[in-house]
Amino acid sequence: MTVDAFDNHAEIITSAKRAYHATLSLAIAKGSDRSYAILAMAESIRNSSDEILEANTLDLEASREMAVPELILDWLKLTPNRLENTVEILQRLGKLSDPLRKVRGADYQLEDSQSYSQLMPLGVIAFIYEAFPELAAIAAGLCIKTGNSIILKGSTEASHSNAAIGKALSSAIAETCLPEDCLQFITQEHGTSVRDVITQDQYINLAIPYGRSSLIQQVARQSTYPVLKSAMGNCYLYCSPSASMEMVHWVIVDSHASQPDPVNAVEKALIHRQCAPSSLITLCNSLKEKGFDLRGDEELAEAFPQLHLAKETEWGCAYLNKTVAFKLVDNLEHAVTWINEYSSGHADVIVTDSYQESCQFALGVNSAFIYTNASPRFCRNPPRGDSIFLGMSNQKGNRRGLINLESLTTVKHIIQGNGQF
Known part of the structure; x- marks a missing residue:
């Protein structure tokens, strides 16, 4: 402006x-x-x-x-x-x-x-x-x-x-x-x-x-x-070892579909170290075919040539376009701590088959909305319910x-x- x-x-x-x-x-x-x-x-x-x-x-x-x-x-x-x-x-x-x-x-x-x-x-x-x-x-x-x-x-x-x-x-x-x-x-x-x-x-x-x-x-x-x-963009997704990479792919792609303002677009993905490298390669290739620009932390960028290195300053900032940065984390606690420090704080996602993990994530992540195995895609005029939404707010308080x-x-x-x- x-x-x-x-x-x-x-x-x-x-x-x-x-x-x-x-x-x-x-x-x-x-x-x-x-x-x-x-x-x-x-x-x-x-x-x-x-x-x-x-x-x-x-x-x-x-x-x-x-x-x-x-x-x-x-x-x-x-x-x-x-x-x-x-x-x-x-x-x-x-x-x-x-x-x-x-x-x-x-x-x-x-x-x-x-x-x-x-x-x-x-x-x-x-x-x-x-x-x-x-x-x-x-x-x-x-x-x-x-x-x-x-x-x-x-x-x-x-x-x-x-x-x-x-x-x-x-x-x-x-x-x-x-x-x-x-x-x-x-x-x-x-x-x-x-x-x-x-x-x-x-x-x-x-x-x-x-x-x-x-x-x-x-x-x-x-x-x-x-x-x-x-708030807009810089939403995080945590992929647990039990997660389906097909679901991770769907959540990321669908979250970017609320054009022209990708309010709840997943722009950062935290991947558990136990996730199979082959699954991550498949995910990255599928996203590239969809027109996404992919980045990774130092470890991932070195291991996978298709990932550009994400700068340290990028983890706390919104891209507001079809860009996703990946980072390896050691466990759920590591993911929660990272999200609370760098996420925009209005919508974050966990993909997991563990009910206990989903509850721990929902309790630990300090964001307005938590999605479990669901796309955070924002809709101003949803087909269900009886309200219209102007946007999302990440501030604490009654609004x-x-x-x-x-x-x-x-x-x-x-x-x-x-x-x-």
């Missing part, structure tokens, strides 16, 4: 104020009105698809001239299928039940009173994203559904695409009874930096950065209000794991007395 100067612009203050005042009305809007608005957003995106794709072509042409990395170009490129998937996500989101004001029991109880809690909106959410123009629509849908206003700050590489999507979303909201200011778009013309957005703690309640780790860390370090950090509707809510406690004193 192109980062602007750190000057504080009046434009973001105005936008933040508008979003703040809009959320006061949005928070008490009927669930049916919020759902209708999301369905209108879906229809507007579909009707504006030609204009959005034309704008995206301009962004791609400008980015190629500026030698933008291929990774960002992949994230930036919209297709009719990606837009249609976005429409389908919004349509499903609009049909889900209202997540707000659901009554829950409360641990805090007083004599002669009744206590309960309800899910409520957070307020104003800033979504700061690198490329991925369609995520603006999905994030906006999640926020509207949960009664939150949203401020969208996209990267300069996607400026035309962001403007076209923003126009479609705004026109849809204008046709509903919701406050138009609940959607705020920070465009390139505003000259507003990321730091300008993440220091408006008087009006904004949560920041969600999405993109490379450099952007995530910038927002986490500089924000003056809470940050819900997303760890999948970023969904409940992640964008807070709890209000209500104590109902009977007037006695």
Whole structure:
């Protein structure tokens, strides 16, 4: 993401104020009105698809001239299928039940009173994203559904695409009874930096950065209000002596299939020393045929010429492409220790036939999600269940794991007395 100067612009203050005042009305809007608005957003995106794709072509042409990395170009490129998937996500989101004001029991109880809690909106959410123009629509849908206003700050590489999507979303909201200011778009013309957005703690309640780790860390370090950090890539797989290499192959390949953002892609594989070298050779050859770039630690790179040497700095960093690095470990304890030090901490995998090993791995690895003999492939719109997911978070706390509707809510406690004193 192109980062602007750190000057504080009046434009973001105005936008933040508008979003703040809009959320006061949005928070008490009927669930049916919020759902209708999301369905209108879906229809507007579909009707504006030609204009959005034309704008995206301009962004791609400008980015190629500026030698933008291929990774960002992949994230930036919209297709009719990606837009249609976005429409389908919004349509499903609009049909889900209202997540707000659901009554829950409360641990805090007083004599002669009744206590309960309800899910409520957070307020104003800033979504700061690198490329991925369609995520603006999905994030906006999640926020509207949960009664939150949203401020969208996209990267300069996607400026035309962001403007076209923003126009479609705004026109849809204008046709509903919701406050138009609940959607705020920070465009390139505003000259507003990321730091300008993440220091408006008087009006904004949560920041969600999405993109490379450099952007995530910038927002986490500089924000003056809470940050819900997303995570992508650098997931680990541990292959035990009892594991099937065919399953290891399937898990790695399938985890990379969630394009264009391989959120839970397995990029590092820890192999137990007792695994047969012939099986590892077969695995590497199969992955190479699938277009993977393979690397290994010093011992493996020396033994297998098809593996490039992985630098020490690579074990803790995400590749964000079809690259997998292999490392030999002595035992399960060694694997758990290594993963806890170098993994991104949001999704890690064990392939084993041992139930005891799977339990030990799940207990020992300090990550949000643990997969046993299963692909960690991320799906924003899963066929089962009743939620839509924006991404994954590796931070500890009550918003760890999948970023969904409940992640964008807070709890209000209500104590109902009977007037006695």
